[in-house]
Amino acid sequence: TSSAPGSLIDELIELTAQSLGQLEIQEHFNIVKEIGRGKYGKVLLVTHRFRGTPMALKVMPKASTKLQGFLREYCISLHLSCHPCIVGLFGIAFQSNEHYCFAQELVIGRDLFAVIQPKVSQTLVGIPESSAKRCVLQIASALEFIHSHGLVHRDVKPENILLLDNRCCQVKLADFGLAQKRGTLIRYIMGTLPYMSPELCTVALMEGQKEVTAPPLSVEPSLDTWAFGVVIFCILTGYFPWECCLDSDDCYQEFADWCQMEERPNIEEDVPPLWKRFTPEAMEMFGKLMALDVRKRCTVGEVKAYMEKDWLKKWWREAIAFICNETIKILLSRNGLE
Known part of the structure; x- marks a missing residue:
C-alpha cells in the first residue's frame, strides 16, 4: 500500500526491472574479499575488471530475496545517494543465475x-x-x-x-x-x-x-x-x-x-x-x-x-x-x- 502511487521511485523500479542485465560477478569484477554479511546476503570488496575501480558489491541470493524488494532497495538507495551523508551508488545493478547485485561506494572505516x-x-x-x-x-x-x-x-x-x-x-x-x-x-x-x-x-x-x-x-x-x-x-x-x-x-x-x-x-x-x-x-x-x-x-x-x-x-x-x-x-x- 502506498500513499504516493506513480512516484519517481515507482518509475525507477519499473525502468530498472526492464533493463536489469544478466551477468556473472566474476565476468566483470575481481573479488578481493568479503567485508560484510547478514540475513540479506553479503557485501564483497571488488574491483572492476576493466577500470580497476574499487567498489562494495551487495550480493543477495535469489532464493531468499524477492525481486521487488531488491529493486526497491536499489532504487531508493540510488535516488538518495547524492547526499554527502548517505552511502553513494554507482548506478550498477544486475542479476546472476543465483543472485541480485548492486554496486555502492566503498567506505573505508x-x-x-x-x-x-x-x-x-x-x-x-x-x-x-x-x-x-x-x-x-x-x-x-x-x-x-x-x-x-x-x-x-x-x-x-x-x-x-x-x-x-x-x-x-x-x-x-x-x-x-x-x-x-x-x-x-x-x-x-x-x-x-x-x-x-x-x-x-x-x-x-x-x-x-x-x-x-x-x-x-x-x-x-x-x-x-x-x-x-x-x-x-x-x-x-x-x-x-x-x-x-x-x-x-x-x-x-x-x-x-x-x-x-x-x-x-x-x-x-x-x-x-x-x-x-x-x-x-x-x-x-x-x-x-x-x-x-x-x-x-x-x-x-x-x-x-x-x-x-x-x-x-x-x-x-x-x-x-x-x-x-x-x-x-x-x-x-x-x-x-x-
Missing part, C-alpha cells in the same frame, strides 16, 4: 557499533560528546533529506552508521533494505529490536504468536525519529537504553513513566537511573525525540537547537576523563614509559 563498544575497564562510556554531536548533525541531515523525499529509512541503528574517521568528522548512513515510502502499511513484523518505537512494537509478532491483534501501522518519519533518539543514547553511553519498548521491559517502563509525568518539579531526581548522566537540556531533547505520543514527537532536525548545550553533566565528563587518564598511565607503565 568502521561502523558506529564497533566504536561504541566498551573498552575502558569494562566501563560503558560511549564516545566523546564533541564527536557525538558531529555524528548526530550529519545523520540528522541525512534523515531530513530522506524524509523530504517522502521516504522512511526504518533501520536507523549504530551498525548502519559508517564512520570515515575516528572523530566522526565524516559519517554516512547506509542500508536501505527496510526503507519504504511514507504511508506504506505494516501489518506485522517479526520480533522486536531495541531501536524500534513503541507503536512499531505493537505490530510485532512474538515467538509463539500466530497473529497480531493491533491494526496495521502507517510508515511515518516518526519511526526514524524515535530510532534516532535511541542511537544518540547509544553514542553517548555505549549501550542500548532497553531491549524492547514493551511493558515487560523495566528499563523502558521507567522511561515511559518519566515521559508521562505532567510536571517534573525535580528533574534531577525524576529521571530514570540509566539517564542520570544527562543534563536537563539533553533530557528535554530525548523527551521530544522519543515522545510516546507520536503526534508530539519532534522531527529529527530539531536536535540542531541543542547543539550548543551540554548533553553530559560535568561530573560525568570529569569521571570519564579521570578513567581515561588512569588507563593511559597503566598502559604506559606496562610498556616501561612512565
